[in-house]
Amino acid sequence: MPSGDAADEAAAADRRLVEALGRGESDALVELMRRNAPWLRGAIFAAGVAPDAVEDVFQQVWMTAWRRAGSLDDPRRWRAWLYTLARHAAIDAARRRRRSGRLAETLRAWLGTRRCESDDPPRRLALAEAHQRALRAIAALPEIYRQPFVLRHLAGWDYRRIAETLELPPATVETRLVRARKLLRETLGDETR
Amino acid sequence: MEDKDNLERRIGRQLDGAMDEAEAAGLQRELLRDPAARRLMDATAAADRLAGDALRAAFAPEASFADARDAGAREAWEANLRSPARPAPARWAVAAAAGLLLAAGAWALLHWLPGRHDKGTAGIGALPAPIHAVASRPDDALPAGLEQLFWDIWEPPQSSRGALHPAAAPSRGDQPVPPGGVQGPRTRRRMIDRQILGVYDEQEKAVYLLGVDHVRTCVDATESDL
Numbered sequence: 001m002p003s004g005d006a007a008d009e010a011a012a013a014d015r016r017l018v019e020a021l022g023r024g025e026s027d028a029l030v031e032l033m034r035r036n037a038p039w040l041r042g043a044i045f046a047a048g049v050a051p052d053a054v055e056d057v058f059q060q061v062w063m064t065a066w067r068r069a070g071s072l073d074d075p076r077r078w079r080a081w082l083y084t085l086a087r088h089a090a091i092d093a094a095r096r097r098r099r100s101g102r103l104a105e106t107l108r109a110w111l112g113t114r115r116c117e118s119d120d121p122p123r124r125l126a127l128a129e130a131h132q133r134a135l136r137a138i139a140a141l142p143e144i145y146r147q148p149f150v151l152r153h154l155a156g157w158d159y160r161r162i163a164e165t166l167e168l169p170p171a172t173v174e175t176r177l178v179r180a181r182k183l184l185r186e187t188l189g190d191e192t193r
Numbered sequence: 194m195e196d197k198d199n200l201e202r203r204i205g206r207q208l209d210g211a212m213d214e215a216e217a218a219g220l221q222r223e224l225l226r227d228p229a230a231r232r233l234m235d236a237t238a239a240a241d242r243l244a245g246d247a248l249r250a251a252f253a254p255e256a257s258f259a260d261a262r263d264a265g266a267r268e269a270w271e272a273n274l275r276s277p278a279r280p281a282p283a284r285w286a287v288a289a290a291a292g293l294l295l296a297a298g299a300w301a302l303l304h305w306l307p308g309r310h311d312k313g314t315a316g317i318g319a320l321p322a323p324i325h326a327v328a329s330r331p332d333d334a335l336p337a338g339l340e341q342l343f344w345d346i347w348e349p350p351q352s353s354r355g356a357l358h359p360a361a362a363p364s365r366g367d368q369p370v371p372p373g374g375v376q377g378p379r380t381r382r383r384m385i386d387r388q389i390l391g392v393y394d395e396q397e398k399a400v401y402l403l404g405v406d407h408v409r410t411c412v413d414a415t416e417s418d419l
Contacts, residue, residue: 045251051251135248137244181205184240188240
């Protein structure tokens, strides 16, 4: 986890950017996007969006954030506000996708073509397959466990910050992370031996 | 079972870096003493690492704005942000538009008073530069007074309405000099085409004017050597 001081500095910088966003400064939005892209993409995925649709929803979320920034009363709560926007957009997108019945096929197709960084083809293939199974296992977690798990890995936040974002008590976040890891261990057990 | 739940929780805190030194030392002692606890720790850590790697590979590639797709997305975003989709105009723009409207009203009143028509200010139809009025409805036409006002208040250096000007400094719109250069005495002429764009904001009931000068400089041999 990032050290407390560094995390607090980053949070203060984010708050300043959010205030600038409220004043309509587009550069602040671009910088906020850059700083928060990984966890927000993860939150969208964790809310049930297929990986190949995450980018579209991600952009919708920022468009909504840009339009509604003036309505954010307390800039200190911006992360929870953004998370809520992401979750609503993700749920809408996932619902549309499920209706079309293409989620599984799209996920398979996307996982099959996902680029992998290794130069060793057999190892690259094995790693890609392991990542596919891991993503499926994460997608199969109940959402209440999936969300903190994804935020923990993609944002690197501590329990307190995840709790602020999900608007939960920190102890609940910790418990849900334990459950998520237990379920993943049971699903991926053979994989990791 | 309670022991195992407790162990799971402590393993989780260890993986999350949330343990203090005393807690970490206690867990370490238990792992040394109990092979089952070690297996649980190893399996949990391995699954956690694999899942985290998969998430990062999928959603947090390094330099996410550096690759082409994200660079394109960023450009599109910036273009979107600078489009008029944002409803509230900046305060200075509202004030400037209001000022322009007031000044235009005053100018139009003066311009149409008897005896004021032949002061040398060309009417819109006589202007050499193309005039474009962009409005939210096809039947919205910019009042002539506004466009004329714009001509009057925005005079770039060394220019006047579309006329030719000698000896202007080169600009980005300059034509290239022919190979070998222009021999002998030469004249530099600058031509300016001015376009005025007017956008009507229905929410604010205001007209925004934007003037764009297209400047072209030509270098010609003079006829003095003929």
